[in-house]
Amino acid sequence: MKKKRHAGRVILIVVLCILILVGVILAVNHSTTYIVFRNLTAKKIDMDESTSWDGGESYLGVQYSEVSDSDVLDLYVPSDVENPKLFVLVHGGGFISNDQQSRQAQLMYRYFRDHGYACATVNYRLAQEAAYPAAVQDVKAAVRYLRAHADTYGYDAEHVAIWGESAGGYLAVMAAVTNDEEFTDLPYVGEEEQEENISASVDVLVDFYGCIELGTMEDQWDELGIPRFIIKIANSWLDVDILEGYEDVESYWLRQNTSEMTEEELAYCNPHTYVEENLADSGMKIWIAHGDCDITVPILQSQDLYETACRVLGEENVTFHTVKDSGHAGDIMYTDEELEKVKEFLDANL
Numbered sequence: 001m002k003k004k005r006h007a008g009r010v011i012l013i014v015v016l017c018i019l020i021l022v023g024v025i026l027a028v029n030h031s032t033t034y035i036v037f038r039n040l041t042a043k044k045i046d047m048d049e050s051t052s053w054d055g056g057e058s059y060l061g062v063q064y065s066e067v068s069d070s071d072v073l074d075l076y077v078p079s080d081v082e083n084p085k086l087f088v089l090v091h092g093g094g095f096i097s098n099d100q101q102s103r104q105a106q107l108m109y110r111y112f113r114d115h116g117y118a119c120a121t122v123n124y125r126l127a128q129e130a131a132y133p134a135a136v137q138d139v140k141a142a143v144r145y146l147r148a149h150a151d152t153y154g155y156d157a158e159h160v161a162i163w164g165e166s167a168g169g170y171l172a173v174m175a176a177v178t179n180d181e182e183f184t185d186l187p188y189v190g191e192e193e194q195e196e197n198i199s200a201s202v203d204v205l206v207d208f209y210g211c212i213e214l215g216t217m218e219d220q221w222d223e224l225g226i227p228r229f230i231i232k233i234a235n236s237w238l239d240v241d242i243l244e245g246y247e248d249v250e251s252y253w254l255r256q257n258t259s260e261m262t263e264e265e266l267a268y269c270n271p272h273t274y275v276e277e278n279l280a281d282s283g284m285k286i287w288i289a290h291g292d293c294d295i296t297v298p299i300l301q302s303q304d305l306y307e308t309a310c311r312v313l314g315e316e317n318v319t320f321h322t323v324k325d326s327g328h329a330g331d332i333m334y335t336d337e338e339l340e341k342v343k344e345f346l347d348a349n350l
Contacts, residue, residue, distance in 0.1 A: 038293040039327040065142075096126055106121075144191070161203060161350050172206070176284065177278055296328035
């Protein structure tokens with residue numbers, strides 16, 4: 001009995017010491033304390049679970065490529081706008097989870113379909129099914145499919161915007177900044193019937209907190225002064241059991257640890273490479289948004305992309321919007337107030 005009591009006291013002391021240590025670290029690092037608090041107290045948007053929509057036509061589970069059952073999209077075309085412009089949406093999920101009906105994708109298409117845009121929310125092959133660059137190829141095939149079938153569904157494919165969040169932000173950026181000779185070798189449904197090549201180009205890119213430079217985030221967390229244990233706790237949702245020995249989800253998707261990749265190999269999957277090579281004189285308009293309390297993707301990922309895009313495109317063509325008090329994929333970023341800013345940007349540039 002005495003041994004059990006002693007063991008219980010030891011465990012209690014250890015737990016208290018850990019809590020005290022965490023408290024001291026957070027007390028010293030005021031910014032981290034504030035960020036953690038904002039993440040823990042973030043408010044959620046009440047979202048109707050109904051999938052019905054009486055504002056136009058819904059096309060669900062549309063197969064845009066025959067390479068995989070995962071290559072489907074859901075399309076919503078409003079009936080009160082003649083020939084609406086097209087907004088392509090790419091969900092996030094760390095390259096390993098979610099689909100075209102993720103919470104963030106729903107919050108986006110529900111707002112924009114009700115404000116006059118045809119919205120296509122795209123599913124793609126996750127890392128468990130296919131390694132990089134499969135998901136990039138999927139998204140570009142989806143854009144080409146949507147352009148080729150504009151008359152069938154009734155929207156304007158001459159004016160296309162693309163949005164993505166987190167991992168989907170990376171995919172949307174890659175789809176937007178690469179040219180039609182890059183990552184377009186995946187056929188889309190109906191391609192053989194087209195008399196001319198269909199472009200995967202877009203006019204406007206909207207990136208929400210995208211993980212852009214793979215393999216750089218740990219160093220950026222150190223630069224921002226966010227303790228590693230906070231990052232680990234915040235991202236415990238990532239399923240490490242599927243990583244097959246790779247050091248993180250990015251490396252698992254690439255099937256190569258980023259820490260072991262050469263500069264050339266990293267450049268091949270770095271969107272900055274393609275921004276530099278392809279966007280000069282393109283006239284593309286870019287909106288980048290990131291929460292200042294994000295502890296999943298460092299805000300430096302977005303700041304660096306903004307700086308590169310400004311240098312290549314010019315500051316007048318690129319906007320970087322910081323969303324105060326928002327964590328990663330926070331509902332704050334999907335309020336009517338925030339999405340209205342994105343809509344104004346699309347209205348002005350698409």
